[in-house]
Each structure stands twice: as C-alpha cells, then as structure tokens.
Amino acid sequence: MNDNVFKKLKILSDAAKYDVSCVSSGVERKNNTVGGIGNASSAGICHTWAADGRCISLLKILLTNDCIYDCSYCLNRVTNPVERATFTPEEVAELTIQFYRRNYIEGLFLSSAVEKSPDNTMENIYRVLELLRYKYNFWGYVHVKVIPGASPEIIQKTGMLADRMSVNIELPTRESLRMLAPQKKIESIINPMSLINNEITRTIEDKSHFTSTPRFVPGGQSTQMIIGATPDSDKTILGLSQNLYERFNMKRVFFSAYVPVISSPNLPAISTMPPLLREHRLYQADWLMRFYYFHSDELFTEIEQNLDLEFDPKIMYALRNIDKFPIEINKASYEELLRIPGLGVTSARRIIRERKNAELSYDSLKKMKTVLKRAKYFITVKGRYYGNVKIEPEIIKRELKQQEIQKQLSIFDVL
Numbered sequence: 278m279n280d281n282v283f284k285k286l287k288i289l290s291d292a293a294k295y296d297v298s299c300v301s302s303g304v305e306r307k308n309n310t311v312g313g314i315g316n317a318s319s320a321g322i323c324h325t326w327a328a329d330g331r332c333i334s335l336l337k338i339l340l341t342n343d344c345i346y347d348c349s350y351c352l353n354r355v356t357n358p359v360e361r362a363t364f365t366p367e368e369v370a371e372l373t374i375q376f377y378r379r380n381y382i383e384g385l386f387l388s389s390a391v392e393k394s395p396d397n398t399m400e401n402i403y404r405v406l407e408l409l410r411y412k413y414n415f416w417g418y419v420h421v422k423v424i425p426g427a428s429p430e431i432i433q434k435t436g437m438l439a440d441r442m443s444v445n446i447e448l449p450t451r452e453s454l455r456m457l458a459p460q461k462k463i464e465s466i467i468n469p470m471s472l473i474n475n476e477i478t479r480t481i482e483d484k485s486h487f488t489s490t491p492r493f494v495p496g497g498q499s500t501q502m503i504i505g506a507t508p509d510s511d512k513t514i515l516g517l518s519q520n521l522y523e524r525f526n527m528k529r530v531f532f533s534a535y536v537p538v539i540s541s542p543n544l545p546a547i548s549t550m551p552p553l554l555r556e557h558r559l560y561q562a563d564w565l566m567r568f569y570y571f572h573s574d575e576l577f578t579e580i581e582q583n584l585d586l587e588f589d590p591k592i593m594y595a596l597r598n599i600d601k602f603p604i605e606i607n608k609a610s611y612e613e614l615l616r617i618p619g620l621g622v623t624s625a626r627r628i629i630r631e632r633k634n635a636e637l638s639y640d641s642l643k644k645m646k647t648v649l650k651r652a653k654y655f656i657t658v659k660g661r662y663y664g665n666v667k668i669e670p671e672i673i674k675r676e677l678k679q680q681e682i683q684k685q686l687s688i689f690d691v692l
C-alpha cells in the first residue's frame with residue numbers, strides 16, 4: 278500500500294467511526310461463481326467492537342469526507358476545517374481485496390460524505406461494487422450507504438450488487454433536520470427507503486416464479502438515528518422507528534448516542550456526556566417492538582415521554598400496567614407470557630410446550646430453568662402468587678432495587 282493510500286485510509290476509517298449501522302446480520306449467500314472469492318454468511322461478518330462498545334467493521338471506511346453539506350453535528354461538514362481525503366473507487370476495491378486476502382476482513386462497510394453532488398458520490402459507490410463484483414469476482418458481504426438525493430436509477434443498480442443498504446435518517450423529526458441538517462430534506466431520505474423496500478419485495482416475488490431473478494439487497498435495509506443532539510423524546514424516536522419497521526420493512530434501526538465534538542448554540546455543550554444509557558434503553562425498547570409484540574405507544578404515558586433510566590422498559594411497562602398482572606402461567610397466551618418481566622422468547626415457548634403435558638407448578642418452572650427472580654412479582658402459578666410482597670409498583674420497585682444491590686455486592690464477593 279503506498280503512503281498516499283495509507284494516509285487516506287487513516288483519515289477515512291477514523292471519519293467512519295460515528296456510523297454504527299454496520300451489523301451484517303441476515304445474509305446467507307454462497308459464492309457460486311467459478312473462481313470467485315468470498316461468501317456472505319449470516320454469522321456477523323466483518324465487525325468488531327471499538328473501545329466505546331460500538332460495533333465497527335474491520336474495513337469500515339468513508340469513500341470521502343469532503344462534504345458539500347453543512348450538518349451542524351458532523352465533523353465532516355463543509356465549514357469544519359478538518360483534513361480531507363477522497364478514495365478513488367479503484368483504491369477502495371483494491372484495499373478491500375488486499376485486506377480480504379490477508380484475512381483482515383470478510384467484507385466492506387462503505388459510507389461517504391456528499392462530494393460534488395449526491396449522484397456523483399452514489400455513482401462512485403456503485404463503481405466500487407462493480408469493481409469488486411466483476412473485476413475481482415468478490416462476492417463477500419458489502420453494505421453501502423445510500424446518499425440522500427441520489428437518483429433512483431443509481432440507487433437501483435447499486436442495490437443489485439449490495440448485500441445491505443442503509444439510508445441514515447439521522448434525526449427523528451422534520452424540525453430537527455431543518456435545524457441541524459438544513460440541506461437534507463426528509464423526502465430525500467424517505468424516498469430511497471421506499472424504493473429499496475419496493476425493489477426487495479418485487480424481486481422476492483419474481484424469484485418465486487423465476488429462480489434466475491437477481492436478488493436486490495438480500496440483507497435488507499437499515500438506518501441510523503442520532504440520539505441526544507436534539508430535544509426529541511424517546512416516544513418520538515421509537516414512534517418513528519415503529520413506522521420505519523412497518524412501512525419499509527427495515528431490518529434494523531440503529532441508535533447512536535451523540536458524542537459532542539462541535540460547539541454550536543443548537544447542540545449540547547461539548548462537556549455533555551454521550552447518552553449511552555439512554556441509547557441502551559432505546560435498544561431494549563426496540564427489541565420489545567421487534568420480538569415481543571409491543572407497540573411503541575405502550576412504553577410511554579402522557580406525562581412520561583422518555584424511557585426510564587433506572588428500570589428497563591419491560592419492567593416499567595408492567596409497573597405502569599400493574600392492573601394487568603399477575604398473569605397466570607398456566608393460562609396465559611404466548612403474547613401475554615412475553616409481557617412478563619424476566620421471561621424471554623425461549624422461556625415463553627418452553628412454558629407453552631410443557632404445560633400441554635401437565636399443569637405447571639413453581640418447582641417445575643424452576644426445573645425448566647425459567648428465571649423467576651423478576652418474574653415472580655408478576656405471575657401466579659396454579660393460582661398462587663410467589664412474590665411475597667404486595668402487588669404494588671413502589672413495593673416491587675424497592676424489591677427489584679434490593680436485588681440489584683445484592684447482585685452488585687456478590688460481584689465484589691467474587692473479586
């Protein structure tokens with residue numbers, strides 16, 4: 278690698294670190310080409326974790342950080358005097374192949390600032406894919422960003438070669454976008470999401486009739502939202518996420534705690550800590566929406582529009598809806614079982630399966646390795662309540678806090 282490319286790599290891999298939407302789940306594709314290299318597998322390709330706990334890919338780079346836009350929260354904005362660099366598509370393709378051959382990586386996560394114009398940048402991203410797929414015969418996992426405002430034709434042809442695409446929504450409301458990223462219009466973000474979703478649906482349908490139909494973005498699409506740069510509430514953020522999952526069949530909505538790096542009257546002060554616990558709670562709530570049949574509205578009240586930082590969203594839901602508890606383990610539906618704090622998908626399925634044979638007792642639940650530490654406050658088994666305290670939110674909260682203290686003390690015991 279020559280010095281010039283190495284210098285660009287340093288700048289453009291560093292500039293990519295704030296993008297968290299690089300998880301590659303969901304693609305299983307064998308390489309069927311003669312002499313081709315690289316398979317895409319669903320087992321978390323080319324990602325690792327940075328010191329702050331974020332998931333990053335081993336070759337996670339920007340094509341360029343030379344941006345014509347001026348988003349207030351971004352280090353690469355045109356008015357910020359940072360060192361600029363731009364790869365040529367040939368350089369990115371060659372780097373990917375060199376790193377792949379040395380076993381450093383299994384795929385590529387390619388994002389970009391907007392250089393010259395959205396179409397120009399998107400065309401260069403397409404060119405990287407074209408070189409990888411047809412010049413180097415590389416069929417490993419590639420996730421690329423869609424540049425808001427790029428024309429549908431370029432997005433469409435890029436999608437024929439990419440495993441996953443993502444259009445970053447960045448901020449949850451039109452007002453927030455107007456304030457911090459005035460050159461980005463909500464339509465330039467939503468329209469490509471819609472196009473990708475329609476194309477995915479169309480190719481899946483066509484494939485059921487014609488097996489030779491080429492696939493379009495087989496790993497689906499994802500997006501990313503910055504958390505804490507604007508005063509938007511968790512209710513707004515999760516409401517939008519729910520909408521994106523439903524309307525565009527989004528695989529994932531990633532949340533990225535805003536790291537204050539820029540001084541601006543429209544942004545939190547530089548000394549503000551990134552809201553990492555808030556980000557964690559949003560991921561927990563997102564999980565409830567995707568796998569536990571929760572609607573985002575159920576996680577909030579008229580007054581409380583943000584997730585609680587002390588207790589997780591499922592416990593808070595149960596405490597606020599205590600009139601729906603305790604739930605009888607021997608009678609509850611699968612969906613009801615999933616609403617019990619402490620019970621997950623595996624436990625709920627096991628309970629449904631085992632109670633077909635015989636009515637379950639508290640002991641049989643324990644034998645089935647059901648974790649009851651939290652669940653006991655929210656269930657009855659054969660009509661009996663095992664929580665040993667009054668079913669009142671404040672009392673249960675106190676018990677749960679006590680459990681947490683004991684857990685922490687036992688960690689120190691081990692040390």
Ligand code: SF4
Nearest residue numbers: 344346348351354390
């Ligand atoms: S378009 Fe992207 S790279 Fe450019 S300033 Fe906005 S967020 Fe930064």
